[in-house]
Amino acid sequence: MDTPPRPSGAQQTPGTGAAPSGAKTAATPASERPEGRGGRRILRVGFVLLAFAAALGLLAFLMLRTGDGRSGLQAKPIPKPPSHYDYGTAAAASGMTLHYLKTDPANVTLTVVRDNVAIAPYYGINGGFFYDSALLSMAIVDGVPVAGDGSASGGFGSGAENVKYARGTLVWDRVSERLSVQVASKAADLDVTDTSSYWAQGGISMGLGRDASWYDQAVAEHAPFMDEPRLRSGAVYDKEGSLYLVVSTTRGTLADFRAAILEVLGGQGLPALADGIFLDGDGSSQLRSREASLKGDLRPVVQMMSLLK
DSSP: OOOOOOOTTOOOOTTSSOOOTTOOOOOOOGGGSHHHHHHHHHHHHHHHHHHHHHHHHHHHHHHHOOSSSSSSOOOOOOSSOOOSSEEEEEEOTTSOEEEEEEEOGGGEEEEEEEEOTTTSSSOEEEOSOEETTEEOSOEEETTEETTSSSSSSOOTTTTSBOSSSOEEEEEEETTTTEEEEEEESBGGGOOOSOTTSEEEEEOEEOOTTOTTTHHHHHHHTTOTTTTSOBOOEEEEEETTSOEEEEEESSOBOHHHHHHHHHHHHSSTTSOOEEEEEEOOOGGGOOEEOSSOEEOTTSOOEEEEEEEOO
């Protein structure tokens, strides 16, 4: 603790080892005074804090730096990037901007990634709903849940079922070469030609062609946050059999997203859209292709709809 200075030339009490009477006491060097030592301590602490802050800044820079220099994600290389697709982007009159990959449904499979789609070594978009590492939406390829143990049952979170609710599920029947949307809870509910030759991606029914009833159906399927402005994703197909994997970069309600899809992908001069499903949205709305990289809010997703070639 600081003490008040003594008056200059003051006599010391005999027997204390002080200077003789009348002698002047030498001034204590500033570096040895209590306040000097405290100042040095403050400077040292300051230097340590500055060095720590600089180290944190460097670490943050290294963590955030990637190939495009703007996010904390580094895309994994793809040895043979798919090319059998068309990429497009357009804005609807409402301002909602869509990005989409148009391809043949036979060129699509369902893949577990447990990563952000924009850095996963595949082209495609995010899949259905999940919680932590568990899939809550059906994701089955050739009779096997994609996140399971390789058996038909799979277990909870494997993609064997639409957990808790029967929900709109996009089904590609390899034998009949037919896409359909079926409201189902589990694989046994699906209508397919061969139970070992199909894929089924769970989501929420979009009800294209059923303008009067789609909203009530989405409510019945417990669509989350359907009236809140969120990033959106979905998969729709037209009457010529082409499949569109769609992600928005503009926030909107399910109704906004559906209307934008009808305008952009099913507008005048384009093949009529048949049906489709809403997929997981908000920060999970992600896409990777040669032309675009959409990272959502950087979160990892469990599963995606990926292109084969």
